[in-house]
Amino acid sequence: MRHARNLSCPSLTSVDMTSPHKNDFERAVRAATFATLNAGGSATGAGAISGGGWSARRGGGGSGGSAGGSGWNGAAGFGPIRRAASGGGGYYTYGGSGGSGGLLGTWPAASAPGGLLTSAGFLRFVARGAVGVLCVLGLLTILSDESPGSGRGRSALGGLGRWGGGGGGFGGAGAPTVRLNIPESDVRPGTAIVAACMNRHETLAKVLPEWAAVEGVDEIVLVDFSSDPPLKDTVDATGVPNVKLLRVEGEPKWVLSRAYNLGVNASSMESVLRIDCDYSVRPDFVSAHPLPAALEDSAAATQKTEAEKPGYYRGNYAKARNEDEVHLNGAVFIRRADFWAVGGYDERIQTYGWDDEDLYNRLEKAGLRTLDLDYDKISHTPHGDGARAQSGVRFVGVEIDFNALLLEKLPVWVGPKGTVEGGAAVAHRSTYVPTVPGPPSAAALAAVAATSGSKSGVIDTASSATRAKAAAPSGGNYLVIKAESVPKDLRALTATADADAAWDLSLGRRLHDQFDIPWDLLSSAAAPMKETFLTQLMTREAEMVKAAAAAAGGVPRPLSAAVPKPRILLCHVMHGLGNRLRALGSCLSFASTTGRVPLIVWEKDAHIQASYGDLFATKLAVLDSFSPKWPDMKGGHEWDAAWKQYNFHNYMEMEGGGAVKGEQVLDEEDKSIYFKGAYIIEADPALTSWELDNEQLRALTPVPAVADMVAARAAEGLSGMIGVHIRNKTLDKDIDGVSFDDEYGVEAAATMEKWRLASGYPSFITEMRSLMAKDPALKFYVATDTAAVIDIMARTFPGKVVSTPRECDGRDGACVRLALVDILCLSKTKGLLGSNWSSFTEAAQRIGGVEARLAGEHFAKVTP
Numbered sequence: 001m002r003h004a005r006n007l008s009c010p011s012l013t014s015v016d017m018t019s020p021h022k023n024d025f026e027r028a029v030r031a032a033t034f035a036t037l038n039a040g041g042s043a044t045g046a047g048a049i050s051g052g053g054w055s056a057r058r059g060g061g062g063s064g065g066s067a068g069g070s071g072w073n074g075a076a077g078f079g080p081i082r083r084a085a086s087g088g089g090g091y092y093t094y095g096g097s098g099g100s101g102g103l104l105g106t107w108p109a110a111s112a113p114g115g116l117l118t119s120a121g122f123l124r125f126v127a128r129g130a131v132g133v134l135c136v137l138g139l140l141t142i143l144s145d146e147s148p149g150s151g152r153g154r155s156a157l158g159g160l161g162r163w164g165g166g167g168g169g170f171g172g173a174g175a176p177t178v179r180l181n182i183p184e185s186d187v188r189p190g191t192a193i194v195a196a197c198m199n200r201h202e203t204l205a206k207v208l209p210e211w212a213a214v215e216g217v218d219e220i221v222l223v224d225f226s227s228d229p230p231l232k233d234t235v236d237a238t239g240v241p242n243v244k245l246l247r248v249e250g251e252p253k254w255v256l257s258r259a260y261n262l263g264v265n266a267s268s269m270e271s272v273l274r275i276d277c278d279y280s281v282r283p284d285f286v287s288a289h290p291l292p293a294a295l296e297d298s299a300a301a302t303q304k305t306e307a308e309k310p311g312y313y314r315g316n317y318a319k320a321r322n323e324d325e326v327h328l329n330g331a332v333f334i335r336r337a338d339f340w341a342v343g344g345y346d347e348r349i350q351t352y353g354w355d356d357e358d359l360y361n362r363l364e365k366a367g368l369r370t371l372d373l374d375y376d377k378i379s380h381t382p383h384g385d386g387a388r389a390q391s392g393v394r395f396v397g398v399e400i401d402f403n404a405l406l407l408e409k410l411p412v413w414v415g416p417k418g419t420v421e422g423g424a425a426v427a428h429r430s431t432y433v434p435t436v437p438g439p440p441s442a443a444a445l446a447a448v449a450a451t452s453g454s455k456s457g458v459i460d461t462a463s464s465a466t467r468a469k470a471a472a473p474s475g476g477n478y479l480v481i482k483a484e485s486v487p488k489d490l491r492a493l494t495a496t497a498d499a500d501a502a503w504d505l506s507l508g509r510r511l512h513d514q515f516d517i518p519w520d521l522l523s524s525a526a527a528p529m530k531e532t533f534l535t536q537l538m539t540r541e542a543e544m545v546k547a548a549a550a551a552a553g554g555v556p557r558p559l560s561a562a563v564p565k566p567r568i569l570l571c572h573v574m575h576g577l578g579n580r581l582r583a584l585g586s587c588l589s590f591a592s593t594t595g596r597v598p599l600i601v602w603e604k605d606a607h608i609q610a611s612y613g614d615l616f617a618t619k620l621a622v623l624d625s626f627s628p629k630w631p632d633m634k635g636g637h638e639w640d641a642a643w644k645q646y647n648f649h650n651y652m653e654m655e656g657g658g659a660v661k662g663e664q665v666l667d668e669e670d671k672s673i674y675f676k677g678a679y680i681i682e683a684d685p686a687l688t689s690w691e692l693d694n695e696q697l698r699a700l701t702p703v704p705a706v707a708d709m710v711a712a713r714a715a716e717g718l719s720g721m722i723g724v725h726i727r728n729k730t731l732d733k734d735i736d737g738v739s740f741d742d743e744y745g746v747e748a749a750a751t752m753e754k755w756r757l758a759s760g761y762p763s764f765i766t767e768m769r770s771l772m773a774k775d776p777a778l779k780f781y782v783a784t785d786t787a788a789v790i791d792i793m794a795r796t797f798p799g800k801v802v803s804t805p806r807e808c809d810g811r812d813g814a815c816v817r818l819a820l821v822d823i824l825c826l827s828k829t830k831g832l833l834g835s836n837w838s839s840f841t842e843a844a845q846r847i848g849g850v851e852a853r854l855a856g857e858h859f860a861k862v863t864p
Contacts, residue, residue, distance in 0.1 A: 197277035353400030578839030631657030651677030758856030
């Protein structure tokens with residue numbers, strides 16, 4: 001017996017002792033009297049006074065003596081304040097599995113009847129000057145054996161265990177109780193299986209009996225990380241005895257690092273086999289994996305043979321022989337002390353990925369050699385994606401890279417005694433408190449009553465047994481807890497700019513390394529676009545894998561076989577809105593028919609100052625800027641091998657460098673394609689055609705602002721009108737800063753000018769009058785590139801002209817959006833008077849399927 005600490009009586013602040021403030025009083029007592037009594041420890045045995053520590057609030061409670069009873073010096077164990085549930089108990093205990101209530105009982109329970117005084121009565125007793133009693137009891141505690149460990153066979157109060165709590169149980173028989181923070185002095189030779197999961201009920205039911213059959217395994221610790229429903233019924237149904245089950249309440253998402261640190265912390269064996277809840281383990285696993293020396297025994301490592309040096313076993317995806325074995329990467333067989341020597345898992349990693357590799361890296365730096373698990377002794381149980389805890393993870397590889405990058409900017413996670421540069425200790429691990437059962441809800445009572453099996457069919461929900469089962473879930477080998485404190489996650493600990501840059505880089509790595517997207521393309525792409533594109537590529541990859549499996553008759557693909565890799569169509573659309581829509585429709589149909597994923601380059605320039613996102617809501621991967629230059633990109637493989645996967649086709653022949661308008665584009669399955677143009681792709685008609693292209697354009701959804709304006713015009717009766725598109729501007733007045741001779745060539749520019757001259761508004765007036773003579777009620781929807789022409793046409797045909805109000809006729813973003821409104825409105829008319837050599841008229845035809853008659857060709861004809 002040692003006298004290691006001095007204890008002075010507390011000076012308690014004045015606290016109202018009525019029931020509503022009971023918890024305040026209890027907190028005051030704990031804070032003032034027992035703040036320093038938090039060392040680890042336990043107490044086991046069946047002595048007359050044996051059980052949990054004084055401050056066993058978070059432990060499993062004290063054990064009972066052989067007779068059982070109540071009070072604070074009887075066979076039930078020590079505990080002046082009994083909260084509820086079963087068991088002996090300490091000062092403020094929650095666990096335990098036997099004995100009766102202490103001096104204070106809160107409300108009746110099946111195996112822990114109330115104490116000598118009611119709650120209110122005891123608090124009044126203390127308030128009247130009995131604080132001194134607590135001081136005496138505190139001194140008695142100091143006189144007890146404080147050392148971590150057990151109080152076996154003595155009239156000991158037990159260790160002071162913050163998470164302590166001892167054995168004993170029903171009749172003092174020593175039934176096991178779940179404990180947390182097992183101190184090293186209580187660790188015994190043997191092996192513990194530690195698993196943690198959120199849900200996965202079906203797979204757990206299959207593998208748990210297998211774990212129990214593993215030779216040399218002395219303990220199974222299972223962490224239920226807020227499964228819905230809880231795993232307890234699943235565990236009980238397997239019939240596997242003595243599974244130490246820790247239920248963590250209130251967790252919104254799965255966090256591997258926290259769950260497994262908790263499980264290892266609650267294990268009491270020298271060696272730990274950390275596995276997932278969908279791993280099968282062979283009976284001879286332990287004997288097939290002899291653990292090397294412990295890290296602490298390796299001081300003279302230089303004098304040891306390789307086989308004698310410290311080490312551990314781990315899963316290794318690089319050694320996987322099939323897809324299921326890839327999932328064994330997280331399996332670890334290690335000495336518990338070595339696991340904690342490096343701090344266990346880094347609990348700052350709270351999203352998917354890198355938690356395993358980070359642990360392995362720190363173990364290697366600590367001096368442990370890595371040994372590969374024998375995959376004939378452990379396996380992964382296949383299951384559907386719906387059983388995965390990380391159901392919200394979109395990009396597995398990205399999350400892994402992201403966490404790794406953030407860790408590079410933070411102090412390393414080290415063992416409990418470790419420090420970082422500058423001498424600051426690293427904060428380690430989450431802390432937990434047992435859940436405090438309150439009065440049971442009606443639903444909880446009904447649930448218990450429904451499983452009670454009453455022969456009479458009448459359930460007494462007021463009975464102490466029913467209420468105890470409904471309100472106090474902990475007991476025996478089952479402990480329900482909740483997080484008291486949790487370390488900040490990696491993103492919260494990293495500057496926003498650094499975290500955003502890391503996420504962007506991680507997306508780029510996946511796109512480049514996994515799908516051969518050149519860095520030249522990614523350098524100007526924003527993170528949201530990368531996410532969209534990566535999602536589309538992953539979807540296509542999954543389709544290809546599924547198709548390959550079906551073609552192989554369902555035989556799993558050997559890991560040695562190459563994973564089917566989706567290819568892309570990089571479509572660089574050019575010139576004005578009509579030209580871009582024509583090229584876009586052709587690219588989308590070619591991509592669809594050839595199984596490629598489209599990536600669109602839609603840059604703002606003199607022809608158009610609206611982005612794709614200004615016009616359309618349809619989710620496409622679109623680059624707003626493009627850094628590679630023609631024809632340099634054709635030699636891009638010299639600095640980025642990803643460019644080797646591309647064939648190049650440029651229809652903008654005035655750019656030179658091998659650009660050829662109308663060049664045939666072939667479908668080479670293993671090649672991605674770069675296409676640049678303002679025209680359709682010339683290819684096999686089965687791959688791109690008028691109808692195929694138009695289907696793609698019709699599927700595009702305009703942004704709400706555009707859709708609302710089109711709907712307003714449609715309400716005026718567009719379907720009964722004739723559409724009129726007037727291309728009134730000649731080339732010299734069309735686009736500021738653009739030379740049509742340079743952009744299109746002299747010959748093409750001359751042809752364009754010929755048809756522009758034939759498409760002025762006077763050419764349409766005569767035809768419109770002719771149509772009205774046949775149908776006096778006819779109205780026209782008029783769209784033009786010159787705002788003033790609308791007024792002229794409205795005066796010429798009073799009450800017969802409908803248009804979208806506009807004050808601009810340039811190429812700025814707002815005006816281009818109005819141009820899209822005009823195209824869509826024209827597409828909804830019953831007939832179209834259009835301008836020849838105009839992609840704008842063509843776009844309305846394509847989207848609406850409307851027949852067009854062209855100025856200069858079908859009316860107001862010009863001489864060839």
